[in-house]
Amino acid sequence: MKRQLVWLRSDLRIDDNSALAAAAAKGPVIAVFLRSIPQWQDHGHGANKLDFWARGVTAVQTALSGLNIPLLHRDIERYDQAPETLLEVAREYSVEQLHFNYEYALNERHRDQAVQAAFKQAGIAAHGYHDGVAFAPGSLLTGKGDYYGVFTPFAKAWHKQVSADQLALRATPQVQAALNIKSDPLPALPELASAPVDGRLWPAGENAAADNLARFLRFRGRHYNAQRDLPKVRGTSELSPYLALGMISYRQCLQAVMSENGGHLADGDIGLTTWVNELIWREFYQHVAVGFPQVCRYQPFQEHTKQLAWRDDDKGFQAWCEGRTGYPIVDAAMRQLVTTGWMHNRLRMITAMFLSKHLLIDWRRGEAFFMHHLVDGEFCANNGGWQWAASTGTDAAPYFRIFNPTTQSTRFDAEGEFIAHWLPELAHLPAKARHAPPQDLLSDVAYPAPIVDHKAARQRALEAFKSLSK
Numbered sequence: 001m002k003r004q005l006v007w008l009r010s011d012l013r014i015d016d017n018s019a020l021a022a023a024a025a026k027g028p029v030i031a032v033f034l035r036s037i038p039q040w041q042d043h044g045h046g047a048n049k050l051d052f053w054a055r056g057v058t059a060v061q062t063a064l065s066g067l068n069i070p071l072l073h074r075d076i077e078r079y080d081q082a083p084e085t086l087l088e089v090a091r092e093y094s095v096e097q098l099h100f101n102y103e104y105a106l107n108e109r110h111r112d113q114a115v116q117a118a119f120k121q122a123g124i125a126a127h128g129y130h131d132g133v134a135f136a137p138g139s140l141l142t143g144k145g146d147y148y149g150v151f152t153p154f155a156k157a158w159h160k161q162v163s164a165d166q167l168a169l170r171a172t173p174q175v176q177a178a179l180n181i182k183s184d185p186l187p188a189l190p191e192l193a194s195a196p197v198d199g200r201l202w203p204a205g206e207n208a209a210a211d212n213l214a215r216f217l218r219f220r221g222r223h224y225n226a227q228r229d230l231p232k233v234r235g236t237s238e239l240s241p242y243l244a245l246g247m248i249s250y251r252q253c254l255q256a257v258m259s260e261n262g263g264h265l266a267d268g269d270i271g272l273t274t275w276v277n278e279l280i281w282r283e284f285y286q287h288v289a290v291g292f293p294q295v296c297r298y299q300p301f302q303e304h305t306k307q308l309a310w311r312d313d314d315k316g317f318q319a320w321c322e323g324r325t326g327y328p329i330v331d332a333a334m335r336q337l338v339t340t341g342w343m344h345n346r347l348r349m350i351t352a353m354f355l356s357k358h359l360l361i362d363w364r365r366g367e368a369f370f371m372h373h374l375v376d377g378e379f380c381a382n383n384g385g386w387q388w389a390a391s392t393g394t395d396a397a398p399y400f401r402i403f404n405p406t407t408q409s410t411r412f413d414a415e416g417e418f419i420a421h422w423l424p425e426l427a428h429l430p431a432k433a434r435h436a437p438p439q440d441l442l443s444d445v446a447y448p449a450p451i452v453d454h455k456a457a458r459q460r461a462l463e464a465f466k467s468l469s470k
């Protein structure tokens with residue numbers, strides 16, 4: 001039995017890990033993690049995600065050591081150093097085969113292709129596994145053989161074709177005989193431009209993820225449909241950071257849902273089945289990144305929207321970033337993001353639409369700001385969400401559907417509790433006045449007047465979109 005090398009990336013777990021399970025079935029395993037901080041920073045990740053990533057690597061190293069699997073650590077600047085660095089490790093430890101789980105954004109795919117080519121040339125097999133999705137991108141296509149550009153038919157096809165095999169959990173490796181190889185000490189993160197949020201908000205590792213999932217399904221899963229749009233209620237799973245770095249897998253999530261829901265994914269409890277759909281959204285955007293690689297180059301999915309005349313408005317952008325737009329629901333949401341590294345989905349839609357429609361500021365600026373702050377920042381979902389809100393993407397909100405932030409606020413934060421929590425300066429106002437505080441109630445309060453008028457801003461966005469030729 002020859003040594004196998006597992007290259008861990010955004011799959012930081014020992015349970016239900018395709019690459020790890022396949023490697024362990026072939027021989028004793030060594031694992032390696034390549035830290036590529038400058039490259040990740042180029043991709044826009046900030047302190048929150050980098051810190052969570054680092055803590056996740058520590059957690060998985062501990063879990064691996066319980067299986068006698070050493071985790072080596074290498075620092076590289078850029079992805080193009082990955083092939084040589086991995087080959088050095090493979091040669092140093094006389095490894096027979098390399099195993100890794102695919103990632104689907106363009107730079108990651110190019111990196112993986114280069115690694116596979118270098119290993120082929122060196123005569124060492126390198127196996128990739130489609131671990132983070134039920135269907136390998138390219139294997140779930142429309143009747144015409146195209147990638148889906150619309151979610152609903154994608155989800156229908158997903159439900160129709162998904163098999164028990166695709167959902168079956170991969171075996172956790174047995175404890176292996178100890179190797180004479182030590183795990184590398186994990187270096188601390190270098191000093192970053194800003195400090196991460198308190199790590200206790202997002203405890204890292206698969207045990208924390210599993211606890212989260214269990215608590216969500218036990219207490220909130222069945223109410224998901226009714227509560228998922230209410231930012232003040234803790235109604236969603238808050239599993240996104242864990243899914244983004246693979247501290248939990250979609251299979252683990254779906255298996256747990258099925259055991260709560262009489263074995264069903266599409267029928268049964270509406271809360272649980274709605275939640276399953278969200279996991280399929282996640283997979284959808286991963287397929288989109290492969291099928292429509294222009295989105296990975298920050299180009300709009302809908303070609304004709306390239307011509308849109310986005311406004312240069314640094315002051316407006318700054319006000320949005322700092323939660324000073326004068327629209328309380330937008331400002332409260334932005335403060336939640338900056339303070340916790342996470343924002344509720346309904347609010348991601350509201351704030352993204354406010355920036356791209358009310359301020360008519362290029363969605364890519366907002367996408368980058370989100371990526372910088374999100375602990376769950378993930379290219380495919382973030383880009384998909386932003387392009388949806390800006391009406392440039394797949395399933396885009398039709399350009400004429402522009403959320404009125406005040407209406408959204410009264411609908412989804414009826415008592416203004418979320419606003420009061422994040423904007424304590426407005427907490428003294430009667431609940432109903434918190435959505436659009438009248439200026440005369442703000443005389444003693446440092447809270448700005450709205451930076452744009454909803455109606456006028458809406459009209460401006462409509463005209464900008466209408467003027468595009470298809």
Ligand SMILES: Cc1cc2nc3c(=O)[nH]c(=O)nc-3n(C[C@H](O)[C@H](O)[C@H](O)COP(=O)(O)OP(=O)(O)OC[C@H]3O[C@@H](n4cnc5c(N)ncnc54)[C@H](O)[C@@H]3O)c2cc1C
Nearest residue numbers: 236237238239240278282345348352377378381382385386
């Ligand atoms: C502008 C914008 C930016 C976004 N950026 C990201 C991002 O960087 N990373 C990210 O994981 N999600 C992103 N989302 C999707 C969604 O907002 C988050 O996944 C969700 O809020 C995470 O909370 P949760 O784990 O409680 O989700 P739940 O409601 O419990 O959903 C379960 C899981 O399904 C997935 N999911 C849910 N909704 C979506 C969706 N619309 N698209 C893709 N996957 C989804 C997530 O992995 C999530 O953890 C973005 C959405 C928008 C509108």
